[in-house]
Amino acid sequence: MDTLIAQLQRQFRDYTISLYHQGFLDDQFTELKKLQDECSPDFVAEVVTLFFEDCEKLISNMARALDQTGNVDFKLVGSSVHQLKGSSSSVGAKRVKGLCITLKECCDSQNYEGCVRCLQQVDIEYKTLKAKLQDLFNLEQQIVQAGGRIPQVDI
Numbered sequence: 001m002d003t004l005i006a007q008l009q010r011q012f013r014d015y016t017i018s019l020y021h022q023g024f025l026d027d028q029f030t031e032l033k034k035l036q037d038e039c040s041p042d043f044v045a046e047v048v049t050l051f052f053e054d055c056e057k058l059i060s061n062m063a064r065a066l067d068q069t070g071n072v073d074f075k076l077v078g079s080s081v082h083q084l085k086g087s088s089s090s091v092g093a094k095r096v097k098g099l100c101i102t103l104k105e106c107c108d109s110q111n112y113e114g115c116v117r118c119l120q121q122v123d124i125e126y127k128t129l130k131a132k133l134q135d136l137f138n139l140e141q142q143i144v145q146a147g148g149r150i151p152q153v154d155i
Contacts (some may be wrong), residue, residue: 085100
């Protein structure tokens, strides 16, 4: 059993490090992890779940606004992208945040094609991050169920 725990912990550590190295996460995610303890063992998963619900809502709002051909409300899109940038920044979603900065620039210059392209990238990126974090949380659960402790990963 101990070898299983050690193997899962190593897998967890390697996977976490890869998420940082590939630019999916930044230091803010590390800060978020520090707020989690025995009293709130699901804190990060809950915060991240709310973030992804927010992503879906904001992306959908922006897509609807961009769908108004010839009458795009760039202010509305800009406002949504600003919210998304803030929430992605607060959970450490580095790539999503970076795309939001580009999307905001496209909104500011009323570049319709750029907005549509960026929004598609934001959608793909947040879905990719969601899947990767789900894998990470599943690994955490396996470690705990096996009787182990979640290792602290220093990046």
